[in-house]
Amino acid sequence: MRYIEPIAKLIAELGKLPSVxxxxxxxxxxxxxxxxxxxVDALVNAxxxxxxxxHFCKVCGNFTENEVCDICATRKPTTICVVKEPRDITALEKVKGYDGVYHVLHGVISPLDRVGPENIRIKELLARLDGVQEVILATNPDVEGEATAMYIARLIKPLGIKVTRIARGLPEGSVIEYADEGTLSRALSSRIEL
Ligand SMILES: [Zn+2]
Known part of the structure; x- marks a missing residue:
């Protein structure tokens, strides 16, 4: 189907969105x-x-309107839960009982996509470990997520900090953001020490 130019342009732009x-x-x-x-004005303005x-919280990398996000501003940073993307935090926050902070990597190690450890926020994680008692690795249970978790564990364990990995409650390859509360809750509460 051929659209007139302005409509074709709008369709092309909307088509860049995921799943559209x-x-x-x-x-x-x-x-x-x-x-x-x-x-339409309300949508454009939003x-x-x-x-x-x-923008990104300067501490954890989550989305925020302020310099530091609400979670970093109000919680004790003794436990850090490491995730791939800000939307994983939204999913994990639905699980009751977790009162630690987060660290967003903004990606995972993926040699095929030319993403190395230096391309994600691992340096920033290492820089905030002072006084931290536990680091929970909550990257997705897929190949890249596992490799990234193992890489980070190897760096942090020698520092004497407890490093845990969310349990296999999540089906292999499933994505944290789509997991239901019960599954996430089980994955988090039965995490295993690395
Ligand atoms: Zn934050």
Whole structure:
């Protein structure tokens, strides 16, 4: 199907979003063209707002509106839970009982994608271990997640800090952000020491 130029452009932009194929992008484009202009303005402003106001916490790498996120500002940093992405924190925060802080790596080691240890926030993690009693490695249970966890464990264990890995409650290859609360809760509470 051929669209006139401005519509084609909007469809192409929407199609860059995850899980949005051309059909869905076209449906969104038509919905936007038919929506009241105040709704469209609100959407445009919401997008501008997150881009301008939200950035990474300078301590843990989570999203925040401030210099330091609410979690880092209010909790004791004696336990650090290491995750791949900020959205993993959202998933883990639904699990009741965890009252430690987080560290976002913003990626995992993946030689195939040319991502080495120096390309993710491992240096920053090592720099905040003063007074830390336990580091929980909560990267996804896939090949890259396991390799990254093992790499970090090898660096931290010699420092005399307890290093644990979330348990196999998560099915192999499953992604933390999509796991349900019960599964995450079990994975976290039955974590194993490395
Ligand atoms: Zn933070």
């Amino acid at each position: 194929g051309e059909k869905t992008a076209a449906r969104y484009a038509y919905a936007l063209m038919e929506a009241p202009s105040e709704d 997008i501008k707002d997150v881009r301008e106001k939200v």
